[in-house]
Amino acid sequence: MRPDDPKIRWVDEPKLGITGRMYLPMFAQGLTTTFKHLKRSLAGDVLTVSYPDQEPRIDAPLIYRGVHRLNRDEQGRVKCVACFLCATACPAHCIDIVGVESPWPDREKYPQSFTIDELRCIYCGMCEEACPVDAIELTSLYNLTGRSREEMIFDKEKLLSVFDATKDTEPMRSAPTEGTNA
Amino acid sequence: MPIVIVDGKEVEIDGQERLNGIQVAARAGVEIPHYCWHPGLSVVASCRMCLVETGKKDLQSGKITMIPKLVPACQTPASDGTVFVTESAAVKNARAMVEEDLLLRHPVDCPICDKAGECSLQDYHFQHGREERRADIKPFHSRRRSLGDTVTLFVDRCVMCTRCVRFCREVAGTRELMVAHRGAHEEIDIFPGFPLSNKLSGNVVDLCPVGALGDKDFLYRQRVWFMESHAHVCAGCSTGCSIDVDENQDRIYRLKPRENLAVNQYWMCDEGRYGWKHVHDPGRLAQPLRRRQGRAEIADWTALPAELDQRLRAAGGLTMVLSPFLTVEEALLAAKYARAVDAKARVILGAVPEGAGDERFSGGFTIRSEKCPNRRGVAQVIRGICGEAANWSDLLDSSPSSASGALWVAGGYKSDWIDASQAELLRAFPLLIVQDLFPSPLSECADYCLPAASFAEREGSYVNYNDRLQSFGWAIRPPAGVKTEARLFWQLSQREGMYRAETVRRELAEEFVYFSALSDAVPPDGIDLKLNRIAPQAAGATAEMGAIG
Numbered sequence: 001m002r003p004d005d006p007k008i009r010w011v012d013e014p015k016l017g018i019t020g021r022m023y024l025p026m027f028a029q030g031l032t033t034t035f036k037h038l039k040r041s042l043a044g045d046v047l048t049v050s051y052p053d054q055e056p057r058i059d060a061p062l063i064y065r066g067v068h069r070l071n072r073d074e075q076g077r078v079k080c081v082a083c084f085l086c087a088t089a090c091p092a093h094c095i096d097i098v099g100v101e102s103p104w105p106d107r108e109k110y111p112q113s114f115t116i117d118e119l120r121c122i123y124c125g126m127c128e129e130a131c132p133v134d135a136i137e138l139t140s141l142y143n144l145t146g147r148s149r150e151e152m153i154f155d156k157e158k159l160l161s162v163f164d165a166t167k168d169t170e171p172m173r174s175a176p177t178e179g180t181n182a
Numbered sequence: 183m184p185i186v187i188v189d190g191k192e193v194e195i196d197g198q199e200r201l202n203g204i205q206v207a208a209r210a211g212v213e214i215p216h217y218c219w220h221p222g223l224s225v226v227a228s229c230r231m232c233l234v235e236t237g238k239k240d241l242q243s244g245k246i247t248m249i250p251k252l253v254p255a256c257q258t259p260a261s262d263g264t265v266f267v268t269e270s271a272a273v274k275n276a277r278a279m280v281e282e283d284l285l286l287r288h289p290v291d292c293p294i295c296d297k298a299g300e301c302s303l304q305d306y307h308f309q310h311g312r313e314e315r316r317a318d319i320k321p322f323h324s325r326r327r328s329l330g331d332t333v334t335l336f337v338d339r340c341v342m343c344t345r346c347v348r349f350c351r352e353v354a355g356t357r358e359l360m361v362a363h364r365g366a367h368e369e370i371d372i373f374p375g376f377p378l379s380n381k382l383s384g385n386v387v388d389l390c391p392v393g394a395l396g397d398k399d400f401l402y403r404q405r406v407w408f409m410e411s412h413a414h415v416c417a418g419c420s421t422g423c424s425i426d427v428d429e430n431q432d433r434i435y436r437l438k439p440r441e442n443l444a445v446n447q448y449w450m451c452d453e454g455r456y457g458w459k460h461v462h463d464p465g466r467l468a469q470p471l472r473r474r475q476g477r478a479e480i481a482d483w484t485a486l487p488a489e490l491d492q493r494l495r496a497a498g499g500l501t502m503v504l505s506p507f508l509t510v511e512e513a514l515l516a517a518k519y520a521r522a523v524d525a526k527a528r529v530i531l532g533a534v535p536e537g538a539g540d541e542r543f544s545g546g547f548t549i550r551s552e553k554c555p556n557r558r559g560v561a562q563v564i565r566g567i568c569g570e571a572a573n574w575s576d577l578l579d580s581s582p583s584s585a586s587g588a589l590w591v592a593g594g595y596k597s598d599w600i601d602a603s604q605a606e607l608l609r610a611f612p613l614l615i616v617q618d619l620f621p622s623p624l625s626e627c628a629d630y631c632l633p634a635a636s637f638a639e640r641e642g643s644y645v646n647y648n649d650r651l652q653s654f655g656w657a658i659r660p661p662a663g664v665k666t667e668a669r670l671f672w673q674l675s676q677r678e679g680m681y682r683a684e685t686v687r688r689e690l691a692e693e694f695v696y697f698s699a700l701s702d703a704v705p706p707d708g709i710d711l712k713l714n715r716i717a718p719q720a721a722g723a724t725a726e727m728g729a730i731g
Contacts, residue, residue: 081293081294082402083294083405084405100402108323108324108326
């Protein structure tokens with residue numbers, strides 16, 4: 001999108017009024033919030049979670065951006081068509097794909113290998129957004145640990161196993177695609 | 183001078199030129215979209231994408247009369263007073279209609295199509311197509327079939343521009359491809375049992391404006407937007423086609439022809455196109471080796487140049503062999519260095535690989551039988567430095583068993599070039615330094631075996647069979663442990679800073695009449711050195727220059 005695109009609406013920064021320039025009203029507003037929480041905590045309603053003794057609750061797992069998974073299609077095959085759009089969109093360059101001709105008659109291309117460097121990843125979700133077949137998704141798994149760097153480079157099998165582990169709690173976000181190979 | 187008016191802008195053309203609407207518009211800075219027209223092929227005007235409004239300006243009265251309907255710009259010749267209108271509402275509507283029609287039964291499988299990113303259908307759809315798709319046809323699988331050893335056809339992606347069919351008829355002259363069926367059922371096909379097998383077949387993939395023709399060698403290897411193109415020159419034969427090396431992170435993925443009307447027009451042969459595999463061959467020499475008492479050890483580049491220099495000066499005589507794969511700049515640095523070490527050093531043109539004879543195609547494209555890019559350039563440099571240019575067979579014939587001093591063989595050959603018996607002859611030299619891409623019988627017995635650069639790693643100029651010099655920069659960096667010949671000889675000559683091809687080219691221009699045209703920057707399509715070759719002949723300086731050059 002170019003800066004002179006007519007669809008862009010340019011908005012100027014609003015000028016600060018006298019109350020804004022005095023800071024004091026804002027100061028009071030902030031302190032009000034602080035005291036509100038202090039009152040709540042003193043009453044016993046503590047928001048802090050004692051991790052790892054206590055698992056945090058993720059309110060909206062479908063929009064949480066945790067470990068990646070590679071979805072499977074209806075026949076259990078990897079859904080990815082090796083189009084490299086996630087690798088193109090990835091700002092951290094952590095996705096590496098080797099695309100080859102697929103062994104199946106109804107599909108043209110598939111990833112022979114698909115690796116994500118989970119340490120390099122910044123969990124921005126651009127890969128998910130770029131994927132034309134909704135094959136790559138971010139799950140709500142947040143506690144990602146490993147004993148070596150190599151272990152944290154997830155290959156295709158590992159990413160598919162993440163799907164198998166999470167598919168019941170987090171359903172795929174799109175309906176299965178019909179008759180398309182892309 | 184005839185004046186053509188494109189969108190109200192006057193364009194002056196040469197009276198001798200035969201240009202169509204698309205070419206004239208390009209000069210005015212207006213791009214007329216087109217699929218079927220290609221400057222190297224005949225005009226069929228079948229895709230209707232280049233429809234424009236045209237008319238004639240009366241030269242006396244200045245009155246413009248327009249033709250009431252749209253005409254294809256590719257088929258409309260531009261002459262004095264021709265008027266083209268390329269941005270009117272009627273033209274825009276016609277383009278949108280063509281795009282819509284082409285996309286009706288297109289699989290729209292861009293994510294898995296290799297052409298995505300350099301596809302005319304994609305680009306034109308964004309520029310000229312409608313925003314919404316009115317047809318209610320769901321995307322479907324594109325049928326696929328093999329046309330030959332090099333090319334795959336994705337049947338439903340085709341827009342029936344027939345460029346590939348015309349290429350096989352007009353340029354390759356082999357006529358393998360044809361259009362089967364009629365109307366909406368038209369398809370590109372081959373006759374059963376007669377696959378696309380000519381030596382120019384890879385060009386149809388470049389010609390295809392959409393993703394219908396896929397190169398089997400490149401298919402699915404890399405998305406086009408990851409690659410960077412570097413202007414280069416093919417090292418396959420002495421034609422010296424202008425090419426683009428498409429590379430990503432120092433790995434070549436494909437070579438494509440680059441337009442150069444003086445050399446290869448728009449084409450290149452399959453031999454050259456797929457002739458880069460040796461660059462990434464794991465068998466390449468990748469470390470400098472020093473052999474002491476029959477045992478090879480890895481040498482260190484930091485100290486090696488000084489050591490080589492010292493041993494060469496102590497050897498008492500030097501014979502240097504320069505292969506026709508070196509650039510002229512490298513040849514000059516090497517020859518000058520040889521003469522600096524030993525004022526009477528012999529500099530010899532290395533073995534010239536020969537094929538089975540020139541292959542000429544009906545469109546004029548020729549694959550030369552001399553399978554090296556720069557015999558002329560290296561021979562001219564040697565002639566300039568030494569006065570006469572001995573060749574490889576002279577060295578073998580001159581009974582080198584009685585030879586003394588050092589022999590430096592700068593190779594860079596991409597396949598076997600020397601047999602054991604020849605290597606045995608050259609072993610007689612007390613000090614043997616071999617610089618090559620792959621191990622050979624000669625490198626096995628060398629005192630120093632240095633890794634050479636491949637064509638894509640070199641920076642410099644090649645002189646083709648027709649005395650045309652083309653310059654290029656490096657496309658990829660050499661593998662770790664490899665120092666290009668240019669850098670090594672630059673360092674050995676104790677010149678300051680890094681190797682710069684331009685500096686050496688200026689030296690060439692100052693010192694040799696043949697290269698005098700190099701004083702200016704070399705344009706992308708090269709410089710013709712032929713005139714300078716005639717000059718010293720006329721002066722009677724070197725009578726037999728034609729025999730060697």
